[in-house]
Amino acid sequence: MLNYLKLIRVKHWIKNLLIFLPLLFSREINSVNILLTILGFFSFSFASSVVYIINDIKDVEKDKIHPVKKNRPIASGVISINNALLILLILLIVSFVILFYLSLYNYFISIYIIIYIVLNILYSIKLKNFPLLDVTILALGFLIRVLYGGVLINVEISSWLFLTVLSISFYLGLGKRRNELMVQEKVGNTRKVLKYYNKEFLDKNMYMCLSMAIVFYSLWCKDLNYEYIMWTVPFVILIFMKYSLNIESNNSGDPVEVVFKDRTLIFLGLIYVFSLIVILYIV
Secondary structure, three states: OHHHHHHOOHHHHHHHHHHHHHHHHHOOOOHHHHHHHHHHHHHHHHHHHHHHHHHHHHOHHHHOOOOOHHHOHHHHOOOOHHHHHHHHHHHHHHHHHHHHHHHOOOOHHHHHHHHHHHHHHHHHHOHHHOOOHHHHHHHHHHHHHHHHHHHHOOOOOOHHHHHHHHHHHHHHHHHHHHHHHHHHHHHOOOOHHHHHOOHHHHHHHHHHHHHHHHHHHHHHHHHHOOOOHHHHHHHHHHHHHHHHHHHOOOOOOOHHHHHHOOHHHHHHHHHHHHHHHHHHHOO
C-alpha cells in the first residue's frame, strides 16, 4: 500500500492546498463552498497523480540511474508498468466523475484540469527540454491551482494575488532547477535542459522573483484593506528566508521535499495560516 501511495505521490498533494486560497481570502466560507473546494481538491489531486505516473513511466530508464529517483516504485521495480497504468486509469476515472459533478455548477471548472493535464503531458514528453519554457510550465501549474480554486466557488482572483503566486512559482521552479544543477555536477547528466542553465543565472532570477513576490504580496495586503493584514508580511519574509536557507544547502530543491524535511518551516507556515484566519475571521 505504501508503494502505491508513493506512486501517486500523495505528499505532493500539499501543492494542491493552493486551491483553498481563494476560499480563505474571499471570506465566503459556507457549507456549499467548502464542499465544492474539497471535491475540487480531490479531483485535481487525482489528476495530478495521473500526470506523475505518466512522467514516471516515460522516464523510468533515466530514473534508474538517478541518486534519488531510482527509489521511485516504477524505477525500482516494486510496481510494474502495467499495474501503474491500471492505477492511472482508476485515478483518471474518479477524477473526471468528480469533475462532472462540479461542472454542473460551472462548466469552466473542467477546463482548468484539462489544461493542467494536457500541459503537463506535453511537458513530460518534450517541453521539459526547452530552457525557460520548462520553468514557465512549472510555474503555471501552481497558478492554475489558484485560478481553479477561484472558479470552484465563483470568486474573482485579485490581480495582486495572481502576480504574487506567479512570482513565487517562478522562484520555486528556478530553485528546483538550481539544485538539480548542483546534483548533476556530482552524479552526471540527469536532465537535458540543465545544460542551458548555470548557477549564477538561476540565483539572480530566483531572488528577483522572490523580491517581486514579497512586493506584490505587500501591495495585495494593502489592497485588501483588512486591519492587521499587513502584519503577515514579516511572516512571509521569514518563511521564504528559511526556505532560501534550505535551498542553499545540499538538497534536491523540490519544494515538497524542502517543506517536509524542515519542521521549522512547517511551524512558520502554520503560524502564518493561523494568523490569517484570526485576522480575516475573528479580529
